[in-house]
Amino acid sequence: MREIDKVIGQRIEKGRRRRGLHQGRLGAEVGRSESWIGQVERGVISLDSVSMAEQLARVLGLTVDHVLAFDVRYPGAVVVTQSGRSQAAFPPPPRAPAPDAESSETVLRRSFTLGSLAGLTAAIAGLSPDAQAQASRPGNAVDKAMVDELRSIGASYRRSYKSFPAASLVSVAHHQIELVTRLRPKEQPALLRDSLLTHMAEMAALAAILLSLDIADQEQADAYSDLGYRIAREIRSPELCALLLGGRAFRTSYGGDPEGGLDYALAAVDAAEGGGSARMKAWTYAVASEMYSSTGDEYGFRSSLDESRTVLLGPMDDERWSGIAWFDESKASAYEGSNLLRLGKYEEALPSLDEALDRLPPEMLRHRCTAYIARAEAHAGAGHVDASCQDGHAALDLVAHIQHHETLRRVGDLHRRLRPAKAAVTRSLGEHLVDTRSALATAGSPV
Known part of the structure; x- marks a missing residue:
């Protein structure tokens, strides 16, 4: 039984009692049994996904970061209380130096030194006991189960972009990068190496987007983006290349270069078409539509958004999705409205x-x-x-x-x-x- 599971269980129980719900009713609200709720509240079992934490938070009137005890996992993190007020400032993570002409091997070993021991310790503490043992012995071989666990955690954090406070989540992403660095991916067997590097690049992309759009620190954002793109190219991942090029399109366009933003967006489309997931293709077309509208090209925006919606109507392979949060038809509608707004078509938007x-x-x-x-x-x-x-x-x-x-x-x-x-x-x-x-x-x- 982990201490963090006890804390989470106590918070769920307290929220349930405040709402006047018995365990069976709460279980019915989130699609789980009364027994499962009881075990979670006692800390016997862990919450199995961020999605479940979101459901519980919604029913109990709590915030997701409070339910998942981010203030305990990452002491000093900005946590939003039930009243909606932020408490406690999170010190900024160590800066990610912009990669230079060094090899990616050197970048992996030097770019993210273990400069935040508390954060690294928290990242390790979030793993299962077997994975903790492997992570605590750097230099040893890791097994597939541990790597799969890291990838699952990473997917949860990427989904968390839709609702978690930026200052908390960017630090979490950084600590995941530190953890992968500690595991020395270049010394692992090829398949595990690529999977670890994929996790690292996904966390770099998450940090880059948070720093750029939420925290407005373009220097750090570019450093994380450059590292992620270097890794994506090294492991020949069209999915990750598309994700990082799409993120760069936003930063370039909103930095005052809409034509450059469009160039990055079209490069993202090409990367996704070269082997990305269906949802990544749909997202990159939507990004291109926004970049077209930023240059005043209504035809380009409409044709790109039509391509995006056409892809969304087809079969999905979401097990391959490495994107941030989610992209679906509701987001396509938001892109359409925002694009029309940029073109000055207010009533139509x-x-x-x-x-x-x-x-x-x-x-x-x-x-x-x-x-x-x-x-x-x-x-x-x-x-x-x-x-x-x-x-x-x-x-x-x-x-x-x-x-x-x-x-x-x-x-x-x-x-x-x-x-x-x-x-x-x-x-x-x-x-x-x-x-x-x-x-x-x-x-x-x-x-």
């Missing part, structure tokens, strides 16, 4: 954004956050001040949880745009904006 918000699951906080700010901007463009402010408030409520820097910036732009109306609703939005900035600054997130 609103139905697509309405559809996206209707269909996006409640736990997809980041995706709902960006959809709310996009709809707020569309309402503003269409002259709907009250509706725009209402969506601005909804976006800020989510920013307080997930620490999404880009949305905070966009709400600031929106408020300045609406402020000349001198209406009570715009003043209220301004007050909410200031409060959110203060809360994030207190939590240690850059604003």
